[in-house]
Amino acid sequence: MPHEPIWTPTSPNTVIQGDNLNVLRELPDESFQLIYIDPPFNTGKVQKRQSLKTVRSQEGTRVGYKGQTYETIRGKITSYDDSFEDFWEFLEPRLEEAWRLLNSSGTLYLHLDYREVHYAKVLLDALFGRECFLNEIIWAYDYGARSKKRWPTKHDNILVYVKDPKGYYFNNTEVDREPYMAPGLVTPEKVALGKLPTDVWWHTIVSPSGREKTGYPTQKPLGVLRRIIQASSTEGDWVLDFFGGSGTTGDAARQLGRKFLLIDKNKQAFDTMKTRFTRVIDAEEEAQQIQFAKFRKRPVRLIEG
Incomplete structure (x- = not known):
């Protein structure tokens, strides 16, 4: 007998613990306007x-x-x-599923670093088509190691691909703006409004002692995810992140009136997201509640909102 689907477009916001490839293969075609993923960077280390x-x-x-x-x-x-014997054997089938799951106006944001981003560009050109490449965003930050043997690495790379190069959604006028670096050269009105971001984003990392931190390694800042979600989706759209981590994608989507599905196999990630969003459930109306589920060969719900 066919089992009940773990997620449909009428589901509430959902967090799933399970192997993301198995979960992705259960999801219906063209269900998501935006997919953001921040997979392990293949550093060869335990983060x-x-x-x-x-x-x-x-x-x-x-x-x-x-x-x-x-x-x-x-x-x-x-x-x-954060170590794989064959990183691309792991990631390629998941990117194939991402292409299938994007709707016709949808966008994929793939967040990597210098170790793998160039291989990713070649792979995504093959999967999506070179004409579907929209941008490479450089997220530059001001924290990290101070190497004396090479130029210190102070940025990540985010590759942006669209499903349909003639019909994708993009509206950068909706994004949180940046302060001008030379405010004296523009009018006071422009200073108050701020400037539209380019493909280089200067944004600090999550402070180890700040209110935003969850304690999860490699947590990404809300400001970066807000900008992505604002530009490439509208209120009510579904956002997917199948390397859910600390849940930042879901938190940003929730704040901006989007719906989200987060997936992560790591129990610590699932527990972190559960803690993060349980606080939200306690504070918000019933309509904003979040469903938590565990996926094995057949899905078993743990908590229903």
């Missing part, structure tokens, strides 16, 4: 992040305001293995 919390304590060794003493409490370590 880790440990949460830290500072509390006031008489036994603390850190001295702060008015001589108060504090101690730092270390939380659990979150991690994932």
Whole structure:
């Protein structure tokens, strides 16, 4: 007997734990306006992040305001293995599914770094067609290692492909604008409005001590995802991220009135997203609730919104 689909276009916002390729193959054709994916960068390392919390304590060794003493409490370590024997054997079938799942006006954003982006360009040219290549976005940031043996790497690459080069949706007038780097050269009205972004985005990483952080390694900032979603979708559209990670894509989509489906095999990622969005469920009306599910050979729902 056919089982109940784990997701349909009438589903609520959904987070699924499971192998993304298996889940993708269950989804109906041309269901998504926007797909953003931030797959592992194939660095050959285990990516880790440990949460830290500072509390006031008489036994603390850190001295702060008015001589108060504090101690730092270390939380659990979150991690994932960012190493594959054959990275492209892993990623190619998932990109094929992404093409199938995009609707005719839809757009794919593939977020990589310098190690794999050039191979990705060749592969996506073959899958989508070279005429469907829209942009390479450079996300530049100001944090990271200070190499003395080469130019320090301070950017990621985001390849942008459309399903139909004659019928895709794009509206950059809707995006959050940037401040002018030389505000004295433009009118006060333009300074107040800000300037439209180009294909080079200057945006800081998620602060390790900021309110936005979830503790998940390689979490991407909301500002970058907001810009992508604003430009390539409209309110009510479905957004898919099948390397869900910390859930930033879903959070940005929710804030902007889009619907989202997030998938990740990593239990730590699923737990991070569950915690992140459970706070939202507690704070929002019933219409904004989120469904959490686990996918094996047959889907089993864990929590229904």
